Amino acid sequence: xxxxxxxxxxxxxxxxxxxxxxxxxxxxxxxxxxxxxxxxxxxxxxxxxxxxxxxxxxxxxxxxxxxxxxxxxxxxxxxxxxxxxxxxxxxxxxxxxxxxxxxxxxxxxxxxxxxxxxxxxxxxxxxxxxxxxxxxxxxxxxxxxxxxxxxxxxxxxxxxxxxxxxxxxxxxxxxxxxxxxxxxxxxxxxxxxxxxxxxxxxxxxxxxxxxxxxxxxxxxxxxxxxxxxxxxxxxxxxxxxxxxxxxxxxxxxxxxxxxxxxxxxxxxxxxxxxxxxxxxxxxxxxxxxxxxxxxxxxxxxxxxxxxxxxxxxxxxxxxxxxxxxxxxxxxxxxxxxxxxxxxxxxxxxxxxxxxxxxxxxxxxxxxxxxxxxxxxxxxxxxxxxxxxxxxxxxxxxxxxxxxxxxxxxxxxxxxxxxxxxxxxxxxxxxxxxxxxxxxxxxxxxxxxxxxxxxxxxxxxxxxxxxxxxxx
RNA sequence: GGCCCGUUCGUCUAUCGGUUAGGACACCAGGUUUUCAACCUGGGAAGAGGGGUUCAACUCCCCUACGGGCUGCCA
Numbered sequence: 434x435x436x437x438x439x440x441x442x443x444x445x446x447x448x449x450x451x452x453x454x455x456x457x458x459x460x461x462x463x464x465x466x467x468x469x470x471x472x473x474x475x476x477x478x479x480x481x482x483x484x485x486x487x488x489x490x491x492x493x494x495x496x497x498x499x500x501x502x503x504x505x506x507x508x509x510x511x512x513x514x515x516x517x518x519x520x521x522x523x524x525x526x527x528x529x530x531x532x533x534x535x536x537x538x539x540x541x542x543x544x545x546x547x548x549x550x551x552x553x554x555x556x557x558x559x560x561x562x563x564x565x566x567x568x569x570x571x572x573x574x575x576x577x578x579x580x581x582x583x584x585x586x587x588x589x590x591x592x593x594x595x596x597x598x599x600x601x602x603x604x605x606x607x608x609x610x611x612x613x614x615x616x617x618x619x620x621x622x623x624x625x626x627x628x629x630x631x632x633x634x635x636x637x638x639x640x641x642x643x644x645x646x647x648x649x650x651x652x653x654x655x656x657x658x659x660x661x662x663x664x665x666x667x668x669x670x671x672x673x674x675x676x677x678x679x680x681x682x683x684x685x686x687x688x689x690x691x692x693x694x695x696x697x698x699x700x701x702x703x704x705x706x707x708x709x710x711x712x713x714x715x716x717x718x719x720x721x722x723x724x725x726x727x728x729x730x731x732x733x734x735x736x737x738x739x740x741x742x743x744x745x746x747x748x749x750x751x752x753x754x755x756x757x758x759x760x761x762x763x764x765x766x767x768x769x770x771x772x773x774x775x776x777x778x779x780x781x782x783x784x785x786x787x788x789x790x791x792x793x794x795x796x797x798x799x800x801x802x803x804x805x806x807x808x809x810x811x812x813x814x815x816x817x818x819x820x821x822x823x824x825x826x827x828x829x830x831x832x833x834x835x836x837x838x839x840x841x842x843x844x845x846x847x848x849x850x851x852x853x854x855x856x857x858x859x860x861x862x863x864x865x866x867x868x869x870x871x872x873x874x875x876x877x878x879x880x881x882x883x884x885x886x887x888x889x890x891x892x893x894x895x896x897x898x899x900x901x902x903x904x
Numbered sequence: 905g906g907c908c909c910g911u912u913c914g915u916c917u918a919u920c921g922g923u924u925a926g927g928a929c930a931c932c933a934g935g936u937u938u939u940c941a942a943c944c945u946g947g948g949a950a951g952a953g954g955g956g957u958u959c960a961a962c963u964c965c966c967c968u969a970c971g972g973g974c975u976g977c978c979a
Contacts, residue, residue, distance in 0.1 A: 450979045485978055542977070558906050560975075579977055597909065606907050606975080614977040621979045645908060645974040668910075668972085675971070703916095706928090710917050713927045732910095732917075735972065739915050742929040752942090793941050803941080867938040879940035 443475025444635045447501075447508070448515075448625065450482040451493035454686035455500030457738070458640065458670040458678060461704045465667060465731070466638045467506045468705065472723035478632055479508035483516045484624055500687040505697050505719070513632065515624050522619030525627050525657065526580045526612040534656040535612060537570075537578040538563040560608035580613040582623075582652060590648040595665040595728040597641065602648040610649050622646065626653040634662055638728070641666040665728045668708060668735040675737055682738070692770050694797030696762065698754070699747030706746070708736035716749045748795030756787040759800075766797040775808075782807040782889060789885040806875035806886050811894075812901045819872035823902055827869035830859055832903040835896050843892045845884050852883070873902030 447463035449455065455463075470477040481497070483489035498512065529535035540548075540563055552559045563581060565573075585604045592600040612623035619627075629637060637647075644666045654661045672682035684690060690700055701719055709732065711725040751759065760783055767774055775783060786807040794800035801808070815823060837851050856866045870883045874895065880886060887895045 448979090452979080482979060488978075545977090553905085556905075558975075560906095592908095600908070602908070608975085611977055616977080618977085620977070625979085640973090641909065642973055643979090646979095648908095666909085671972085673915080677972070707916065710927095712918065715916095715928050734910050736917090737915060739929065742916065745929055748942090792943090799941090862938085864938050871939065877940095881940090883938070 441633075441635050443470050443473045444478065444633050445470040445475065445638055446478040446480055446629065446632060446634050447506075448480045448482050448628075448639070449497050450485065450488070450621075451490060451497060452485070452488040453493050453496070454688060455497045456678075456685055457687050457690070457704075458685075459497075460500060460504055460687040461670060461707065462638065462640060462667065463501055463506055464504065464701060464704050465665075465709070465726075466636075467508075468722055468726040469636060469638060469728065472726050475635075476509045477506070478510065478513070478634070480513040480515055480628055480632070482621060482624070483514055484519070484619060484621055486516070486618075489516070496686075496688065503691050503697055504687060505701060513628070515628060518624070518628060518631070519619055521631065522624050522627050523613055523617060526619065526623060529582065529612065529653075529656060530580055532656070533583070535580050535582050536563075536566055536568075536609075537573060538565045538581045538609070538611075539574055539576050539578045540565065560606065563609060566609065577615040579611045579615050581609040581611050582649070582656070584609050584649065584652050590651055592644065592647045592651065592664055594644070594647075595663060596731045596733065597644060597664075597666050600644065602645065607649055607652075612653075622649060623653065626650050626657075626659075629662060630654070630657070630659045636665060636728075637662045638665040638667065641668050665731070667731050668733060670707065671735045671737045673737055673739065675735075678738065688769070691766065694766055694770070694799070695743065696747045696750050696754070696796075699743070699750035702750060703743045703746040707738070708732050708734075716746065718753075744795045751794055751796075751800065752792035754791060756784055756791070759787060759791060760784050763797055763800065770797075779808050786881075786885070786889040789881045789889070793881065803881065805877065806880055807889055809876060811897060813873070813876040813898055815872050815876040815902070816878075818878045819876050822868040822872040822878060827872075828903045830855070830866065831869055831873055831899045835899050835903070838892070838896055838899070841892070843888070845888060848884055848887055869902070870899075873899050 445466035447459075447466050449459050449463075467477045469475070479501070481494050483494070494512075501508070526535060530537070545561055548561055565578075566581075566583060584607055588604050590602045590604055590607075592602065594600055610622050611620050613619055647664055647666065651661055670678050672678045674682070678685055684693065691697070698719065701722070702717060705722050705726065706715065709726070709730050711727075711730050714721075714725060717725070754762075760780065763783070764774060764780075783804055786804055790800055790803045793803050834851075834855055837855070841847050841851055852866060853863065856863045859866070867883050868878065871878055871880045871886075874880070874883065874886045874890065890898070
């Protein structure tokens with residue numbers, strides 16, 4: 434890390450390749466970059482690494498943008514297409530050529546394969562050494578060629594990594610990486626460096642699968658006379674079994690988590706805490722995360738995904754959430770999970786009920802389940818257990834209750850007085866009275882408090898449901 | 905095979921040479937309660953193994969084991 438970088442405004446970036454959905458690990462990488470930049474008044478940029486024309490699709494790009502947006506990560510400026518910078522990349526490659534820090538290599542892929550096979554046969558695994566590295570340009574054939582960087586074959590390259598520490602790579606373990614393919618398109622290795630430099634990226638925070646690559650990329654910076662960014666190679670996320678996260682572990686795409694009904698805020702909190710810690714901080718807002726987040730707090734070992742903890746974290750955030758915001762996010766969930774939107778009436782009731790629902794649920798499906806009494810419309814169809822609670826004796830009690838409720842002041846103390854008196858009159862405990870009320874009001878036996886339901890439903894609806902059940 | 909990175913309760917982690925190794929999730933047991941959930945209290949639970957260095961090591965060094973990454977005209 435140099436003085437210049439330390440003083441410059443922080444610029445981070447997320448650079449996914451658009452070959453599929455936004456992977457949850459990628460989402461976390463983006464989150465770390467975003468948190469780091471936003472917490473320091475810096476910039477967070479987005480670049481789509483679409484130089485692999487075979488595998489890149491616009492659908493994948495769209496999915497990535499959707500995933501980031503859902504996670505609440507906003508980027509500065511428009512997303513940059515790496516492919517569109519290809520002429521700039523080629524220009525840099527040719528400049529390296531002109532400077533003598535790169536050369537044309539005419540070796541065919543068959544020749545390279547043969548080289549490797551021969552090395553393997555000898556029991557060694559030497560990196561490919563192009564015969565064209567020191568060839569006289571006069572002997573160059575009129576054939577397709579790639580441009581390879583002329584990397585030093587001796588000495589070592591040091592990666593001063595904020596997370597991994599000082600990592601030393603021997604130069605003889607690195608080959609002369611290809612910068613420009615034979616079709617004239619740039620490789621990722623060259624493109625990342627050029628783009629990061631051109632975009633003014635100060636901190637490269639990415640998966641540690643790139644740690645070794647950082648050595649070769651450092652050479653490009655050096656050979657071009659550019660300033661090397663501050664590296665932070667973070668460990669990848671693993672599945673619950675400790676193995677690399679893959680489809681067999683279940684959800685790997687960030688959007689799947691939205692469909693499962695996790696809150697974006699909870700997801701951010703959980704993902705921030707996964708592999709990063711600041712003393713005992715567990716549940717925090719995004720603003721607090723921005724304040725606390727630092728590269729030094731990132732662990733060196735890969736972390737495993739723990740759905741239980743994710744759920745618990747989301748539960749905290751649901752309880753903390755603003756009612757209206759929660760309703761809004763709930764409707765977003767309804768839309769992506771292919772469920773019907775709420776009617777105006779349902780939305781109103783949902784909002785009114787939120788106070789007694791949100792600290793009882795961890796995810797949106799749970800919230801919806803707890804909200805069943807508010808969402809249902811008359812006549813409420815009781816489930817099996819509720820039917821049992823509505824025997825003839827209970828129905829009689831409900832019947833005797835309605836006249837009193839009709840004249841009641843619709844407040845909790847007033848309702849409490851009425852129901853307690855009713856229970857006393859019947860010579861039963863309050864629990865005995867609550868059961869049929871639940872059944873009548875919600876059609877089930879597990880519900881929020883009967884008072885909350887009555888208050889949310891209102892006088893008319895409450896009485897109507899009791900009459901429905903009593904009949 | 906070579907090179908690189910990693911290893912503290914089941915899981916996420918704190919500790920940055922001296923602590924009864926702390927917290928959270930999960931789990932178990934109580935409690936509260938109007939059902940479910942929530943909530944409250946308590947409990948069990950860890951430094952991969954082996955060598956060093958040091959008065960003192962989870963912390964520093966080495967080896968082994970295990971896990972991961974790189975070793976592409978993929979990113």
